[in-house]
Amino acid sequence: MYPMSTVTHPPAGPTDFVPADIDATRWETLAPLYQALLDRALKCANCLEQLILDRSELDAAAAEARANLYIRMTCHTDDEAAKKGYLDFVENVSPKLKETGFELDRKIVESPHRDGLDTQRYEVLLRDLTAEVELYRPENVPLETEDTKLGQEFSEVAGAMTVEFEGKERTLPEMATYLEVTDRATREAAWRGVSERRYRDHETLSVIFDKMLDLRGRIARNADFDNYRDYAFKAMHRFDYGPAACADFHRGAEEVCVPVMRSLNRERQEALGVESLRPWDLGVDIKGRDPLRPFKDVDELVTKTSKIFHRLDPELGAMFDSLRDGESLDLATRKGKAPGGYQENRDRIRKPFIFMNAAGMQNDLETMIHEAGHAFHSILCRADPLLHYRHAPIEFCEVASMSMELICQPYLGEFYDDAEAARARRVHLEALARLIPWIATIDAFQHWLYTNPGHDRATRQATWLELNDRFGAAVDWTGLEQFRAVSWQRQLHLFEVPFYYIEYGIAQLGALQLWLQAREDQNRAMTNYRRAMTLGGARPLPELFAAAELEFDFGPPTMKRLMDAVAEELESLPL
Known part of the structure; x- marks a missing residue:
């Protein structure tokens, strides 16, 4: 077990280096301040520390400008002005920030006063900046800009997808509600409608992805790496685990979770009385009950979620309520809105923003609680x-x-009666048996994608199908093979944030450990949660886990211990 870390923050608040009213969307206003930092003479360790603090505040202003433009663009993908504002920043400001950021990183890392800094306080920062200096290549800046623009192009294509269903144009998140209805013909029609709509753009998305693969391979080679996977591990500061540990996770998912998932699939098939389980049979209640509908509109979602957090922990409840200011939440699904959900930091005002596509489903409630957990993390470490x-x-x-999703389960009565709450808990726990294999599928796919440069689409498709056979559910895809072959395209991480996915699996194992703590002693679990989240990123990853009294391990033995606990809990819940 790693030693438990604590942190005492220096005085918080902005320095007086950055004007309060700076327009950080324009490089012309940022450039003089960054140049002043580059030109500043450093005579001692205190001077270096002040440079780091002033640079941090300026970076926060620039980051918040980008965040606000991204928020506006994703909230209104059909708004040309919003699109232009974001792309202008990506094309004209981000490259300059990367170039100047490298020069500042190097100034800090190579400073003769570096050794005079507090070793524990600056250990992680200096480790990460050193990696950035080692990775930086000026020729990669335009390539990274182009990759970001392609990600925006993917978001625009995906955000425009709608389906005509039952006489109305509907977004894909809205269509998900029909996969829970009890009428099988309706579910099939909804599933086919969505799949056919996605398939209509599969060639467009493949072209975008091919361009991304080429760009990312060139970025890696420019930085003297044999492949993008190895480059990405260093760029993502994965100092505490590597590809071998990821392979352990894949093996654990295959050996521990896939059998549980397929057993649940067989139970579902038998309960539904169908000859074979089809993709549209996975979301319906096996007893023929109507889908769980926890809320009618986002006002009800927010009000009742607030009550859950106040019951769980009054401090977290107050944090959630601070977001109900009319400027920190955009929750309802609508046409022209990017898919998915996220929590975005606004780093200058130090206040998070939550985006999602709520359509009244149980999954939306889970997303609300999930993104609120990210917001709590941001608030707890913002000092x-x-x-x-x-x-x-x-x-x-x-x-x-993820820990919030689990720890909040005893309070789902704010949305449901007792029977519905038990059903919602069961749905979530069963989903874990599906989630971990899916994470392994996506991660293993990415390892293959980026260690096999130059592959063609047919080989890519064959590899995807092999991984589906290895990690997938016991589902009959007869007659649907063309949809299955391109089903990887629905995972936006592959397009927008390459190699960002196994983190969900590693974190899920940590969240399950915190859930087990809460079952035994909720006060202890919440104390550990707040202590660990207050650290932010100030300590290495294993120490962050240790601060919450969690083991940093994600191989088969750990996975089995935790999934056994999930199975035990499922046994206690009615079907």
């Missing part, structure tokens, strides 16, 4: 004056969110 430490490793960010 740290270093922007770098107000962003934790993704593997731990997801512990903050």
